[in-house]
Amino acid sequence: MKRVGNExxxxxxxxxxxxxxxITPGKGLTVIRILGIQTGTPVTFTVATNVMSTRGGRKDMxxxxxxxxxKAEVGKIALVAPDAKISIIRDFTVAAKKSVEIPSDIAGxxxxxxxxxxxxxxxxxESRFVVHxxxxxxxxxxxxxxxxxxxxDYI
Numbered sequence: 001m002k003r004v005g006n007e008x009x010x011x012x013x014x015x016x017x018x019x020x021x022x023i024t025p026g027k028g029l030t031v032i033r034i035l036g037i038q039t040g041t042p043v044t045f046t047v048a049t050n051v052m053s054t055r056g057g058r059k060d061m062x063x064x065x066x067x068x069x070x071k072a073e074v075g076k077i078a079l080v081a082p083d084a085k086i087s088i089i090r091d092f093t094v095a096a097k098k099s100v101e102i103p104s105d106i107a108g109x110x111x112x113x114x115x116x117x118x119x120x121x122x123x124x125x126e127s128r129f130v131v132h133x134x135x136x137x138x139x140x141x142x143x144x145x146x147x148x149x150x151x152x153d154y155i
Contacts (some may be wrong), residue, residue: 001131004086009049009071009098009124010083011046011061011063011137012046013089014063014064014065014089014092015066015069015077015091015092016064016065016066016089016090016091017063017064017066017088017089018063018064018067018069018086018087018088018089019060019061019062019063019064019065019086019087019089020061020062020069020077020081020084020085020086020087021061021063021082021084021087022053022059022061022081022083022084022085022087023057023060023077023080023081024061024080024082024083024084025049025050025057025058025059025060025083026049026050026060027060027080027152028047028048028060028062029047029049029059030047030080030152030155031060031063031077031080031081031084032045032047033155034073034076034077034079034080034109034155035064035069035073035076035077037064042064043064043067044064044065044066045062045063045064045065046061046063047060047061047062048060048061048062058148059063060081062114063064066142068088069086069088069108072099072103072136074086074100074101075100075101075102075103075106076106076121077099077100078100078102078103078104078108079102079109079151079152079155080108080151080152080155081099081100082102083100084099084100085097085098085099085100086098086099093112093134094126102131103131104130104131105128105129105130105131105139106128106129106130106131107126107127107128107129108126108127108128108153109127109129109147110127110129110136110154110155111127111155112127112138112143112149112154113139113143113145113154114138114143116141117138117140117143118140118141119138119140122150125140128140129145132144134146134147135148135149135151136151
């Protein structure tokens with residue numbers, strides 16, 4: 001069992017899988033949604049929300065058993081949790097640890113806020129955004145989701 005923060009919350013360790021730590025508070029369930037994990041599926045996962053961090057402040061944490069995240073999945077997590085840390089667990093030991101990084105091109109994750117964009121019509125077109133100095137820009141209609149907006153509203 002692992003004790004998290006000063007409040008004494010106990011979270012069981014996993015034998016194999018992925019731990020996503022230091023998620024922006026309140027974004028743990030969004031991370032689960034980004035990864036396509038749904039309740040009722042055979043995937044075992046734990047979400048701890050708004051727990052005290054040993055670094056100070058609060059955080060969310062996600063543990064996913066028997067699944068190692070791919071690079072593209074890690075990039076998607078960076079959209080809502082830019083300070084997250086990913087730990088790959090093998091036989092109860094951290095085998096690899098890495099920080100998240102926002103990819104330069106994001107496909108199929110963000111919904112375009114422009115109702116007239118081709119990605120919001122009945123056309124079979126997957127959304128695609130590129131990183132823009134002001135935020136994220138739709139590849140098709142050039143609409144920008146600014147950094148001041150909550151990107152999780154469009155996921």
